[in-house]
Amino acid sequence: MAKYPTLLEQFRSFCFQNNANDLEEAIRYFSVFGGMGWSVDLSRPLDELIEEKILKNYRYIHGDIAKITQSNQTHHALLSAIAIGDRREHSAFRRADVTRAEGEASINFLIDNGLLIRDKSQDQPVDEKEVVSDKLFFIAPFMRFWFSSISPYYKGIKEGNFTEVKERWSHLQHEFTDLIYEQLVRELIKKSFTEDRVEKIGSYWDKNSEIEILARTKSGKIIAGSCKYSKSKANKSELTKLKEKCSDAQIHADIFVIFSKNGFSSEFKKEKGEGLKLFTLKHLRVLMEDLGPKDLLVNTNKKY
Template sequence: MAKFPTLLEQFRSFCFQNNATDFEEAVQYFAVFGGMGWTVDMSKPLDELIEEKILKNYRYIHGDIAKITQSNQTHHALLSALAVGDRREFSAFKRADAVREDGKASIKFLIDNGILIRDISQDQPVDENEVVSDKLHFTLPFMRFWFSSISPYYKGIKEGDYTEVKERWGHLQYEFNDLIYDQLVMELVKLDFPNDPVVKIGSYWDKKTDIDILARTKSGKVIAGASKYSKAKANKSELTKLKEKCEQAQIDVNVFVIFSKSGFSSELKKEKGEAVRLMSLKNLSYLIDNLKPKDLLVNTNKKY
């Protein structure tokens, strides 16, 4: 296995360890506790578990994380910026009020120590002179949760006052899972082309355009995708917008993929075919089919 397990490997391990069967619920709890190897009782409300496992053990967990980050203020500021921002490196420097040279050194340290990994746009921008900032992913979902919702409020937590944390999490939690879904949808796309394997996948971005999924298969086919997480069904306009983005980025696409948690309008369903693929939550649930003991990752983190 690679030095850092993939998000899908972590997710399958989490689901096996905690007997998760409801996909949406599993993502919700994984976005907070993922990657740590902790046993999580998903019959309990998430907020209750956050207080029980994280807030009440703040000093111990903080101590473990500080050993990795060396309690460096720039490291912590950048991690908090990346946990809630657009994940772009240059944006994080601004949000963290970090001088670029210091920021780059900090990012290198955080990558070298396994906290972050780089995410590079999957194609060149139309403007050859445009400098596109890399994005950064946390290797463990828990670390993203920690630096978005726990670390910035350490003063109150130390005093046993969880008011700020709970208010902050109350605002963040509804969209917090979207990034996990983004990554899992990419895993599903990879599985959806068994006869022409996906050899490269990620996202595309420049200063004007963002494309959720951009992939290339072994034969050279280009796949572009969009994800929709709202309670409303995805309609044909989602496909139209995706096509417009690809035209704007001057990317020739062979297959368009639309993922929607809430299904699709009848109009969009009519577009379904070899060149347009529709993926739902039901399809995504296949990612945790046939869980077995071999899916459980060996984890040496302290258990809380």
């Protein structure tokens, strides 16, 4: 049994607690406030809520987080590095300017104290000598938001000057939900393969390439997938690129999965079948089905 709630459990709790109906809006607000158990009025502008609930309560929230991190500068530097970087452990060490020994000790502390979890590549790289660094997920989406967009700008925030943090968020927010979408797509894939259930799912990466979704079913079939978040519809080139990545990694996929937030070209839709599954935003609604009091997580965080 997992020690901490999964992202899907947190998402369903957030949606039930805040009466979410619009999936896209729910994900956008969840990427900022998820995992804290706070009530959020989804009818109000997100930027307005960030200022009211987070920026104006900075001192109190910072104090609560500092109790977990013990106000350790290495912990804070690494958390920010992971929040704004590629999530790879070793690149976070470089970005935070800490030694490997310091970094590993800090990461272990942050995992033990419920801020991070490891994300391991689902396969070994072609080059057996290559060392693949683990990646790291924040358990609570809010903590990723805090260490990417709030904590680095603490000086201005403490003085009541929110200009810098608002400018930073205006540039970051358009891609900020991508990671949440990728995690939820993993959950969608698990729900979609019912007859031959998914037993392992994650991502694949090495120093040259990355496959966003890589899974193995009970029967041993390999599923490889990619996610597209742009406003344009995905076409057959998305599948071509995915197949090339698999070829480079010497991964022989049985089924390809493409998630495109805004749908697919008519030509590409004709390609779907047993070996190609196409998912759009509407398919993620299955993750919000049958919400009820049973989904509400008990949360002891202070409410803001």
